[in-house]
Amino acid sequence: MRFLGFLLRRIVGIAAVMIGVSVITFAISHVIPADPAAAALGDHATADQIAEFRSAYHLDRPVAEQYAIYAEGLLHGDLGRSIRTRRDVAADLADAFPATLELSFAALLVSLLVGLPLGVWSAVFRGRLPDLAVRLFALAGGSIPVFWLGLIVIGLGYYQLGWFPGGGRIDTFVAPPPTRTGLYVVDSAIAGDLDALRSSVLHLVLPALTLGYFSTAVIARMTRSSMVEVLGQDYMRTARAKGLRERIVIFRHGLRNALIPTVTIIGLTFGSLLSGAVLTETIFSWPGLGRYATASAVSLDFPAVMGVTLLAAVVYPLANLAVDIAYYWLDPRIQRG
Amino acid sequence: MSYRRLAILFATLALIAAACAPGTTSGASGNPQASAGGASSTLVYYADVSDLISLDPAVAYEFSGVLLVHNVYETLVKFEGADLATIKPSLASSWDVKDSGAQWDITFKLKSGVKFASGNALTADDVVYSLQRVIKLNKSPAFLFTDIAQLKAENIKATDASTVVVSMPKTASPQGFLSILTFTVGGIVDSKDVKAKEAAGDSGSGYLLDHSSGSGPFAVDHWTKNSEVLLKANANYGGTKPALSGVLVKHVPESTNQQFALEKGDADVARNLSPQQIAALQGKPGVTTTSGNSLLLVYVGMNATVKPLDNVNVREALRIAVDYDGIVKDLLKGNAKKVQGIVPAGLAGYNDATPFQADVTKAKALLTQAGADKVTLELLVPTGPAPGGVAWADLAAKLQSDWAKIGVTVTIKQTTQAELLTSYRAQKGQLVMILWGPDFPDPDANVGPWTDYAAKSIAFRNAWDDKIALKGREAALITDTAKRATAYKEITDYVLHNGPYVVLYQPTELFGLRSNVKGFAWNPMGWLDFASITK
Numbered sequence: 035m036r037f038l039g040f041l042l043r044r045i046v047g048i049a050a051v052m053i054g055v056s057v058i059t060f061a062i063s064h065v066i067p068a069d070p071a072a073a074a075l076g077d078h079a080t081a082d083q084i085a086e087f088r089s090a091y092h093l094d095r096p097v098a099e100q101y102a103i104y105a106e107g108l109l110h111g112d113l114g115r116s117i118r119t120r121r122d123v124a125a126d127l128a129d130a131f132p133a134t135l136e137l138s139f140a141a142l143l144v145s146l147l148v149g150l151p152l153g154v155w156s157a158v159f160r161g162r163l164p165d166l167a168v169r170l171f172a173l174a175g176g177s178i179p180v181f182w183l184g185l186i187v188i189g190l191g192y193y194q195l196g197w198f199p200g201g202g203r204i205d206t207f208v209a210p211p212p213t214r215t216g217l218y219v220v221d222s223a224i225a226g227d228l229d230a231l232r233s234s235v236l237h238l239v240l241p242a243l244t245l246g247y248f249s250t251a252v253i254a255r256m257t258r259s260s261m262v263e264v265l266g267q268d269y270m271r272t273a274r275a276k277g278l279r280e281r282i283v284i285f286r287h288g289l290r291n292a293l294i295p296t297v298t299i300i301g302l303t304f305g306s307l308l309s310g311a312v313l314t315e316t317i318f319s320w321p322g323l324g325r326y327a328t329a330s331a332v333s334l335d336f337p338a339v340m341g342v343t344l345l346a347a348v349v350y351p352l353a354n355l356a357v358d359i360a361y362y363w364l365d366p367r368i369q370r371g
Numbered sequence: 372m373s374y375r376r377l378a379i380l381f382a383t384l385a386l387i388a389a390a391c392a393p394g395t396t397s398g399a400s401g402n403p404q405a406s407a408g409g410a411s412s413t414l415v416y417y418a419d420v421s422d423l424i425s426l427d428p429a430v431a432y433e434f435s436g437v438l439l440v441h442n443v444y445e446t447l448v449k450f451e452g453a454d455l456a457t458i459k460p461s462l463a464s465s466w467d468v469k470d471s472g473a474q475w476d477i478t479f480k481l482k483s484g485v486k487f488a489s490g491n492a493l494t495a496d497d498v499v500y501s502l503q504r505v506i507k508l509n510k511s512p513a514f515l516f517t518d519i520a521q522l523k524a525e526n527i528k529a530t531d532a533s534t535v536v537v538s539m540p541k542t543a544s545p546q547g548f549l550s551i552l553t554f555t556v557g558g559i560v561d562s563k564d565v566k567a568k569e570a571a572g573d574s575g576s577g578y579l580l581d582h583s584s585g586s587g588p589f590a591v592d593h594w595t596k597n598s599e600v601l602l603k604a605n606a607n608y609g610g611t612k613p614a615l616s617g618v619l620v621k622h623v624p625e626s627t628n629q630q631f632a633l634e635k636g637d638a639d640v641a642r643n644l645s646p647q648q649i650a651a652l653q654g655k656p657g658v659t660t661t662s663g664n665s666l667l668l669v670y671v672g673m674n675a676t677v678k679p680l681d682n683v684n685v686r687e688a689l690r691i692a693v694d695y696d697g698i699v700k701d702l703l704k705g706n707a708k709k710v711q712g713i714v715p716a717g718l719a720g721y722n723d724a725t726p727f728q729a730d731v732t733k734a735k736a737l738l739t740q741a742g743a744d745k746v747t748l749e750l751l752v753p754t755g756p757a758p759g760g761v762a763w764a765d766l767a768a769k770l771q772s773d774w775a776k777i778g779v780t781v782t783i784k785q786t787t788q789a790e791l792l793t794s795y796r797a798q799k800g801q802l803v804m805i806l807w808g809p810d811f812p813d814p815d816a817n818v819g820p821w822t823d824y825a826a827k828s829i830a831f832r833n834a835w836d837d838k839i840a841l842k843g844r845e846a847a848l849i850t851d852t853a854k855r856a857t858a859y860k861e862i863t864d865y866v867l868h869n870g871p872y873v874v875l876y877q878p879t880e881l882f883g884l885r886s887n888v889k890g891f892a893w894n895p896m897g898w899l900d901f902a903s904i905t906k
Contacts, residue, residue, distance in 0.1 A: 069793040119424055199637075201628050206637075321597035
């Protein structure tokens with residue numbers, strides 16, 4: 035019951051955020067001193083075409099009225115029509131979002147598989163060589179530009195070694211699996227298509243490593259510092275005194291308690307993975323949301339920009355909600371209140 | 372608890388390892404199916420096709436769309452190869468331009484036996500439907516019919532199953548209209564097929580957005596948005612059958628990635644390589660490079676409504692001061708042609724005079740003569756790369772330093788192209804650097820917008836000159852080729868020294884190819900005939 039109330043409050047919160055975000059984004063995208071018609075119709079458009087365009091997108095009305103029209107559509111689940119692609123924004127998002135979601139999940143998986151053990155290792159060997167190495171690795175992760183890293187990764191993994199494909203979501207001559215979730219790995223597993231599964235997993239490796247490096251570094255650092263703190267606690271000494279094996283002491287007694295701040299970071303990281311994939315998507319020809327957002331912004335495609343922003347406004351709180359639910363599971367004290 | 376988690380972890384790792392292990396070899400050899408399936412004769416074309424919005428001939432007006440549509444639809448008449456002066460038969464076996472007193476009547480006789488990819492026979496009804504559809508939809512390329520050719524839907528009629536008559540007002544140029552018909556907007560669609568797919572009065576534009584219904588050598592197999600377009604050879608094509616079974620256009624925005632894929636043999640063509648990348652590819656095994664002409668001009672518009680740009684001597688001084696050779700040789704690594712007139716090389720009416728080159732003394736003298744000693748101007752510049760592979764910002768810096776030598780201070784303002792066009796259109800620019808490409812391969816496509824303010828295009832944004840506007844309008848209507856050439860020579864000579872433009876260069880297009888790709892001939896109109904390519 036308490037949990038349901040908590041969930042309800044969160045959902046109301048998300049709705050409020052969306053209204054705020056939609057007003058602000060709409061206002062910003064309509065005060066830019068450039069004409070979307072110029073961007074959409076190019077240098078050669080006639081006055082008639084520009085007028086027709088402005089009327090089709092209600093650009094000839096006052097901004098408040100334009101917002102009212104947009105908000106009404108939104109309430110009916112209509113995100114409008116993209117100026118650039120001339121398709122429904124909802125359809126564009128349905129194409130691009132799963133690609134980014136898949137890449138973000140893969141990057142998160144990389145950063146958990148690498149970042150958590152590195153953090154624990156670093157804390158256990160605090161002040162010694164492994165600790166130093168991990169801290170250097172984490173420092174680099176926070177400071178290497180993604181664009182440069184991507185080119186190095188692709189140069190090595192694709193061009194030099196030839197172990198992984200150089201871009202895209204699936205091999206050119208492998209048919210994508212039938213769409214269920216839009217995540218190729220999941221869809222090809224559901225369809226039992228091993229060729230597609232292998233190809234889509236392989237295509238994920240390099241972009242996930244590139245995108246995941248930053249969050250790996252963040253998670254490693256966070257895990258290290260909370261582990262260092264936990265390792266000094268009395269209950270750790272007690273566990274050791276009971277004669278438990280070191281591995282159990284560290285993972286069951288140590289890591290579980292150290293995970294709580296890390297989980298917060300994971301939630302935030304996932305949100306930033308979703309919105310921060312622009313450069314990775316460009317380098318790896320990944321047809322995702324980041325590239326869609328950039329292309330839309332550059333061509334002043336405000337319905338598309340609104341759509342992307344609203345989607346982000348939903349995803350961020352949802353990621354945080356997932357984090358809060360994870361707290362319930364990790365820390366019994368929160369459940370009992 | 373922890374054991375269960377550990378087990379899940381191992382299971383996940385094992386799954387990933389299993390998925391990766393056999394792939395290690397296939398990744399190394401490129402596409403595993405390449406030798407087994409039909410992929411061996413599919414041309415893999417890597418390009419940044421982020422501009423692609425529709426494959427409909429009545430809608431497409433972007434470089435990528437035009438390239439694809441050109442290979443899927445046929446037109447009534449065409450240009451062959453790089454010759455953009457002689458109109459040749461295509462779907463029309465012959466045509467006749469008649470002066471009927473009040474109007475021009477152009478009669479097209481259709482070739483018999485032409486079939487669409489669907490198997491339907493091509494008739495005069497398809498031609499009328501296709502051309503009227505352009506006017507009805509009124510999308511980006513429609514102005515070529517409605518404004519340039521001044522057509523209305525009822526001006527296009529079928530008189531029998533193989534004859535189409537188009538009537539044009541005497542103020543429009545028949546020669547210009549024939550040139551327009553060679554462009555993708557003149558592509559003929561299968562009216563029976565498209566009508567069956569119409570939805571809510573969209574004239575089938577929803578269907579043709581990502582499907583095709585033409586008679587060209589290829590047909591659209593699929594378009595996965597933001598990823599790829601696959602064209603497959605059209606079995607019902609009446610002309611010489613293409614050697615390729617398909618063309619796969621992959622959307623790869625990052626040029627380094629294009630270069631890697633080309634060297635690895637995953638790509639047959641890399642479309643967006645920089646001059647530096649092209650240089651790096653020289654001598655690499657299995658790879659070759661080629662270039663093609665474009666009809667683009669990169670120029671600076673000088674708004675003659677702003678002082679002191681209203682003074683012809685100030686404009687001439689700015690033109691004279693620029694180091695064009697330095698731009699072409701150093702900034703563009705030779706990847707451009709020095710052109711200073713308003714018609715690009717390759718089009719009829721091209722004027723090869725290049726009288727200007729960094730003459731500081733003469734430029735200063737002209738400024739003194741104009742009484743303009745302290746000139747400060749704003750230069751609007753787009754973001755990103757300019758045609759030819761140099762950043763717009765670098766070009767702007769070069770101009771700034773050239774003009775500083777004659778005492779003209781220029782402040783550079785860089786904005787997105789959309790923002791720049793908004794200011795430029797509203798006559799709010801002072802100096803504006805941008806590019807121009809003709810809409811159809813006829814001198815009028817440049818001379819009209821560049822001289823005639825009534826066209827509400829670039830002449831309007833920079834200056835008014837009634838006399839030259841009138842001369843441009845007259846030249847467009849001349850049907851005698853020699854007389855027309857003389858008229859355009861006079862106009863381009865005049866604009867060269869009096870106009871409000873500094874024409875900087877005509878860029879060249881660069882391509883990386885696999886050595887086994889033959890028959891690759893880039894057309895200055897911005898397309899390739901995939902049907903003549905082998906690999």
